Amino acid sequence: MSFRNRLTLFFVLIVIVPMLSLTVVLFTLIADNETGKQDAGVAARQTAAIHLYDEARDAAGKALVHVGRDLKLATALRAGDQVAASRRATVLLDELSIKRIVIVRGTSPFVDVGSTTAVFPATRPLTDTDGAPIGTLQVSTSGPKSYATLVKRVTGLNVLIVRGGTILADTLGVGGRAPALPAKPATVEVAGGKYRTAAFRVPGFQGAQIRVAVLGSTAKVRSNVRQSRLFAGALLFGFFTLAFLFALLVSRSLQRQIGGFLEAARRIGSGDFGARVPTVGSDEFAELGDEFNRMSGELEKKIAEVEAEQARLALAMRRIGETFASNLDRDALLEIVLRTAVDGSGAAGGRATIRSRPEAQLHQVAQAGSLDDLTAALRQAEAAVLESGASREVTVGGVTALAHPLRAVQQSEEDGPPRITGIVSVARPGTPFRPSERELFHYLAGQASVSIENVGLHERVERQAVTDELTGLANRRRFQQVLSGEVERSRRFGQPVGLVMLDIDNFKKVNDTYGHPAGDLVLREVARVVREASREIDEPARYGGEEMAVILPGTDVEGAFQLAERIREDIAELRLPIRTAEDEPLRVTASFGVATHPHSAADPRSLIAGADAALYEAKHSGKNRTVRAAEVAQS
Template identity: 50%
Template sequence: MSFRTRLTLFFVLIVIVPMVALGVVVARLVTDSEEGKAAARAGAYAAAATSVYERAAERGARAAAAVGADRELARAIRRGDRRAARTRARLLAREHELVRLLIVRGPGGPSAGNRTASPDSGAFVDLGTPLAIGAGSARIRSRTGRAPLADVEASTIDAEQFVRAVRAPGVEVVVRRGGRLLASTLPAADSRGIPARGDLTRDGTDYVVAGFRAADFAGSEDSVSLLTDVSGTASTVARNRRLAIALLAGFLLLALLGAVVVSRQLQRQIGRFLTAARRIGGGDFSTRVPTEGDDEFAELGSEFNKMSQELEQRIDDLRRERGRLRDSIQRVGETFASNLDSRALIEIGTETAVEAVEATCGRTTLREPAEDAPDGAEPHSVHVGDVDRLATVLAQAEARARATGAPAEATAGDDSALASPIPRALEDSAPHGIVAVARSGRPFDEEERALLGSLAAQTGISLENVELHDQVKRQAVTDELTGLFNHRRFQEVITIEVAAAQRFGQPLGLLMVDIDNFKQVNDTYGHQQGDVVLREVARILLDSSREIDEPARYGGEEMAVALPQTDLDGAFTIAERVRTAVEELAVPRLDGDGLLHVTVSCGVAASASAGKDQLVAAADVALYTAKRTGKNKTVRATDSAAMPAETEQA
């Protein structure tokens, strides 16, 4: 980050950020103030509407009490005379100026039943409009005054009258009962989906919603929503925000002018250093920075001049050394990339590491034993130089690198050693091994440690190339499911072994194995179960084979084993060992429902002179003779492989 950028950032942090934060706070306060006023106005309208509704309910209650006190109406209700009751109720409704009168008989009257909440289904008398609201209630009792005779509910105002009474400029009113719209100053489509409280926008107009709920006729509930127009609030907020922003912008401009003046003074001082640094960067190490005064910039100039002198003295040596190392590493990298011999790679890598860091000796130790080493042999190791003299310090560095999984250094007196793991591509995998170098006289520096790590990484990549090459070779000749040789490899092996048998006059045996009823296994238990059976039979075939035998998957459920230096009896013995082991095999079923047993049929042939096709045909005929004559048996071909049709059954 440049000095100018840091200075700008400093200005932003101490001036602009606080002022922006202040602007945000002021804008928020303005908004909250105006929104609070709008909310208060909406609350006042809601309180006024509530008062109107409550007064209407009180009038309804007084009217209901007067109706309930009428004796003639009470007599008609006791008799169950609905016509007389309706006639009297109509007169009382006109007398008390009611918009609706609802009478529901109680359990004390004739033909009494349970009162329902629906006036349409349980009302004894129901006069007036269903749009009436603000109902008041009273109870008509029997002559004894104990049992209730009927309930009276009366209203002196309907929803339309209430809306006209409550509506004010900038205020819309919506009255609902359940899901039904009773009255609204908004169009019916705009009256849907109005929340009980909160903000709402209809046809481009912003409203604050307030309201209340009240009980009404027959246990129903009225919902009254008042929508206060707050569109003017937004313009007021915007105007106040613009004023606040203008004031803050003025203060910000003054601060910016002051910052520019200070910044230019500092930049003039920095500019001299920058010019000198650029000239040094271009190769002119004679450049000197003028130093004036005794402040920090003068001290910086003096140190800068000392640095340029030292750079001029060392730059040529560094260039020569860098060129030598670059050429060496490039040469080693190309050698590593093209070499598929792991032993040669290790030797080249060790020699290059010793030379690159100017060490006295070095060694590379791999984790895995060499391929041709006997079991239990020590890991493969390559030594360069007199390793024995510095063996102690080398072992210490190797132990530390092995324990930490990172480059490590050790010293013992005047001796120093440096060790680095040879990494694998996967971070969680154990390294290939350790490369270590040592010398006497001076310790290793940071550049040499980095160089050894780079060489170790290149060695690791090259070793993985060798491993990948070997893996591809194995995969090219191996059946992935069973681990046996594939058909292609079998053809190569049988060709080689037949030629060897003919050359040396030694018998070559051939065992052909076929799993009995394998299609039924697949059809009954599924192909995954069939794969398990194939793997288990292949395992038995491998376990029953000798070191010189080469078992292969011939195709499908058929397998074959080339048996060098084996006559017909020997081949028969091996086949019977395989057949018996498979017969005793119990394969767990994948569905967990018990074990699965399978058998195999075997055909064997042997010859020292027959060709490949004759030998394979003889064993194949013997195999299918075994399958045709009952399965789970071994059949020998005749001693003459040239006559595959002649078979001998065991």
């Protein structure tokens, strides 16, 4: 990314993005503020509407007292004369200026006269002289239209009176089905206009609910929001214009100064160490220019020192090569060899490959530098080494590659010629390698061969120290070390560890009947079965004599039991090349004991004891079977 693009990005991040965010927040606050003011006004007028409702309820209450005390109506109600009661209630409507009278007995109206749209009834229970309930009396003196007109005259806002989804009265001339009226202040659309509404709910006749809503038009609010946003936008635009002009001036000044530095740097890169940067003023760029000029003066002195240092570096690399033979970490050794070879030969990159067996494929174990454009040359050079058995240098597509074989040291004359165990190869595009670079590369690769052989010998000695020679399984010392470590890991991380112990049935009889070579064959074949049935993380071992064991990390008692059963069945299917008295192949079986930590034991010693006790139980309960330590504990 160019310097100009970085300045543009910087301006966008510190000016435009914050300003856009501020604009969004400010416009939102303006809208919320205007809406809040309107909501406050609507809420105040809602309070006035509630007071008018209370007055209507009070008037209905006074009328209800007169109706409740009317003797003729009471007489008709006691007699259960519905016609007489309705006739008297109709007379009371005119006498008391009542809109509606409803008397409910049971669950249905006994008397219902007056306007069905009357609202805001007063309610009281009716009782007989002995206190027995007769019914419920509801009286209303208010009609929805008169109430809506009164509220609008008092509050100046439009009104909706709704019952059961139907508009009883409104000041907008809507009628019909009512819009949804939220309990909280919200914007609703009525008759093609948008209003902020505040609604309250009051009881009606026979349990019906009446919702009264006052509506404030949002037209003025939208106008106020638009004006406030235009004013805020003008201020923000002015600020943005000033910021842009200032950024433009600063950007051009910085580009002129950076251009001077770039021109001087190019001249120095071409070998003109007399190039100087013009410095003006006393700011940080002037100080940087002075330091740049001092640096170019020092470069000439450093060139001579670097040439002398290269000679010392070549000598140091040879000394490093002499230390490789004592290194016992093969992969780390090859990485050091490779990095040193790449640096010493001036290569762009390289890699080291090895193989575990003569017929196996080479696989990469170390890499230095990028191999994107070098792979084809490296592969051809490595193929030439495998074909000829000697070092090779090839050039492919303008890329030169050097490859050197890593050989196993010959142990005896019977071993034949030393075999190739790996290859170290480096490559670079353009200039071929000089003789001194090739010599240093082959020297380092040759030292690596000796060191790798030492690593192999060291690994072989370590392997022999923990491996049983006859079976190839871990010996008892290795078994104890691994078991202690796995039990400790089980305690720390809460994961179970299983232990399977097995003993070959009637092994002494095999030795006595067919001889010790036959017994050794049985041990090797059983060990092979145990090793093949085990996972990579398991540790099969020869515990002693004809007794073997398998340590199972992360395995509970059921998992250990299933593994033991598989091994037991595989052993029972063995057919050994030893002829019995019946002229049949020799067959053997084994008994198994299974235990786990922490289920069966608390430490390595008790874990071994639990598995051994289970094995003893398997032996004495018929052999060729598997017993869990838990079964031993329960018996």
